[in-house]
Amino acid sequence: MGGVFVHDLHTITPLGALVPRVDQLNGIIIREVSDRALASLALRWGKEAEGRNAAERFLGLELPAPGGHAASDSFSASWIGPNQWLIGADITGHELMPYRLRDALAGRASVTEQTDGWCRFDLEGTFCLQVFERLCRIDIARMAVGSAERTLLDHLNCLVICLEQGRRYAVMGPRSTAEALHYALLTAAGSVN
Amino acid sequence: MLINHPLLGPRDAQEFIYLGDARLIDRPDWQAADAQEQFFEYTYLRDNPAGEHKELWFHEYGDRSWLVVTRNTVTHEITHVELASEAARARGRSK
Secondary structure, eight states: OOOOOOOOOOOTTTSSSSSEEEEEEETTEEEEEOOOEEEEEEEEETOHHHHHHHHHHHHOOOOOOOOOOEEEESSEEEETTEEEEEEEHHHHHHHHHHHHHHHHHHTTTTEEEEEGGEEEEEEEEETTTHHHHHOOOOOGGGOTTTTTEEEEEEEEEEEEEEETTTTEEEEEEGGHHHHHHHHHHHHHHHHOO | OOOEEEETTTEEEEGGEEEEEEESSSOOOOTTHHHHHHHHHHHHOOOOSSSSSEEEEOTHHHHHHHHEEETTTTTOEEEEEHHHHHHHHHHHHHO
């Protein structure tokens, strides 16, 4: 009789390591962030108000207008398209958020899990603006807290969220391009002075 | 070139993909008696104006919405931008 074989699996970050990577150069800190549970939320044609109300009740925040980002104690919501938001939560304690949200909205809005679909890097430092100026065409200096812009960054489709104007930003991109995005951020950060 | 996105304001043209003539919205009824002729015209016959032209653009590296952009093909001046979903509904399309 054979015993049950249990794989000894470890969660790896989008960059492939066991712990999130942190780089610091030219006064800029680039932190890999891998502790967010993510879901996309889309309202349905003809059920917009119903879906929005139910989602806002569950999340305890108002879904932001185009180009907006909102956060409560437990959840965040970034506008990513007409009637569509990327919902985030701390994965500790909220790993099943996408499924709880889906069940709470059953039939009233569409929810898909996105946790492993994205990679995220948080940039911090006064020279962050120069990094973004080198990589994308959004007006980064004018982005205030509470705004999120989806744009072409280097050659990647990314979401940029302003966490603190002029100092702290989050960049999210496709998980499969984590190394390319990280390389682009490092290269740009290495060229500022 | 900047495209004045109806929801997001001016955005760089690099974020967009061009599809073509906005008349593609007016897809013929496939059950019409002369459907074959209508689809021939819909698929192959296009105006190529030197001047104002309504075009479909996709905000691929952005909010992924389809836009109807009115552009002057001679000067590249963009005079009007609207969401394609709203333009289609205004023409009586349900979705």
